[in-house]
Amino acid sequence: MILKKIAYYFNQISESMDAEVALKNENQFFSVLASITMYVGSIASFLTLYFVNHEELWFVFKGSFILFLFATSFIVFSHLKNEKLKMYVFAIIISLISVYSFFEYFNIIGPAVSTITFLLLISILIYSRVEVLIIFLITTVILNIFTWKLQSNFTNWDAYYSSHTIIILIISFTVIGVFRVFKSRQKKIIEQYKIIRFSEEKLAATLSSVGDGVITVNNLGKIDYLNPIAENLTGWSLKEAIGQPFEIVFRIINELSREMVESPVEKALLLKEIVKLANHTILVSKDGLERVIEDTAAPIITKEGTVDGVILVFRDISEKKEKHSQIEYLSYHDHLTGLYNRRFFDEELSRLDQERNLPISFNYS
Numbered sequence: 001m002i003l004k005k006i007a008y009y010f011n012q013i014s015e016s017m018d019a020e021v022a023l024k025n026e027n028q029f030f031s032v033l034a035s036i037t038m039y040v041g042s043i044a045s046f047l048t049l050y051f052v053n054h055e056e057l058w059f060v061f062k063g064s065f066i067l068f069l070f071a072t073s074f075i076v077f078s079h080l081k082n083e084k085l086k087m088y089v090f091a092i093i094i095s096l097i098s099v100y101s102f103f104e105y106f107n108i109i110g111p112a113v114s115t116i117t118f119l120l121l122i123s124i125l126i127y128s129r130v131e132v133l134i135i136f137l138i139t140t141v142i143l144n145i146f147t148w149k150l151q152s153n154f155t156n157w158d159a160y161y162s163s164h165t166i167i168i169l170i171i172s173f174t175v176i177g178v179f180r181v182f183k184s185r186q187k188k189i190i191e192q193y194k195i196i197r198f199s200e201e202k203l204a205a206t207l208s209s210v211g212d213g214v215i216t217v218n219n220l221g222k223i224d225y226l227n228p229i230a231e232n233l234t235g236w237s238l239k240e241a242i243g244q245p246f247e248i249v250f251r252i253i254n255e256l257s258r259e260m261v262e263s264p265v266e267k268a269l270l271l272k273e274i275v276k277l278a279n280h281t282i283l284v285s286k287d288g289l290e291r292v293i294e295d296t297a298a299p300i301i302t303k304e305g306t307v308d309g310v311i312l313v314f315r316d317i318s319e320k321k322e323k324h325s326q327i328e329y330l331s332y333h334d335h336l337t338g339l340y341n342r343r344f345f346d347e348e349l350s351r352l353d354q355e356r357n358l359p360i361s362f363n364y365s
Helices: 002-012 019-052 057-077 083-109 112-124 130-153 157-209 228-234 264-271 318-332 342-352
Strands: 213-218 223-226 251-254 281-284 290-301 307-316
Touching: 019 057, 019 083, 019 112, 019 157, 057 083, 083 112, 083 130, 083 157, 112 130, 112 157, 213 228, 223 228, 228 307, 264 290, 264 307, 290 318
Parallel strands: none
Antiparallel strands: 213 223, 213 307, 251 281, 281 290, 290 307
């Protein structure tokens, strides 16, 4: 049952890309591994100190019982709901175990207590959080300084060798477990990298195939991407444009006033809503060529509700506008003489036949 539980948590520990779920899996796996290791350590401590080193029963029982309580504490605190708090509690418990082992067992097993802290250090590497490692590294460094100072006074080397052998065996199994965790994580990271890379390539191919110009801008207003149509219309290559302010690459002016038009990207970032360009907007390319355009700027909103950037989609409507102007001209002019036609006359008459214009008269032949 316990082995199945360990195997289950081991398989889960690297499965999630969500930080909270990943931490929960790490806490569950560590609590099971640490509690089992400490239970084994408690039994091994009793057997070694009593039957091999022939220490007093009360001393051996007290030490083993405290290790047993430490092991049980991992199971008790594993029921905490706050996963981050649980992580810190486990790190503190590990540090307390190291301190206790040093002061309780140094006179018996001497420098072997350093090996115990090394065992605990390996087990804590299951966590991918650097803060846990820092907490325990500080404890380990302090205890090893004490070990280095006191080991010259230690004489009970028989107990040291027997205890050290048992600890080394436990370390071997722990190293195998931690190594498998890292291999599992590495495999998952490679798989996720391949998925992300494929998604990026697919997205780039899709944007390159779009018939309109597409520009993506980050939340600082800097260019992230231009598709080939956007490169052609702006006169900027993707390599040149990346990292440039949007207003430099995408220069737009009003066709009538010739004044600069407010940046649609800036408005989309500010309002967090889709923004459309006004009519009579001209895009001035890098080489000075002017094109009448229409566009839409939409904010890129994350699932947390923050704006991560803007995507701008635009097209050249110069030809469309020219044809529209031609159609409009022909609808009000005679195609042979170029003079205004009857339709224009009727619309102008209707426009001028207002009370504010009276009296009014027309003379025509």
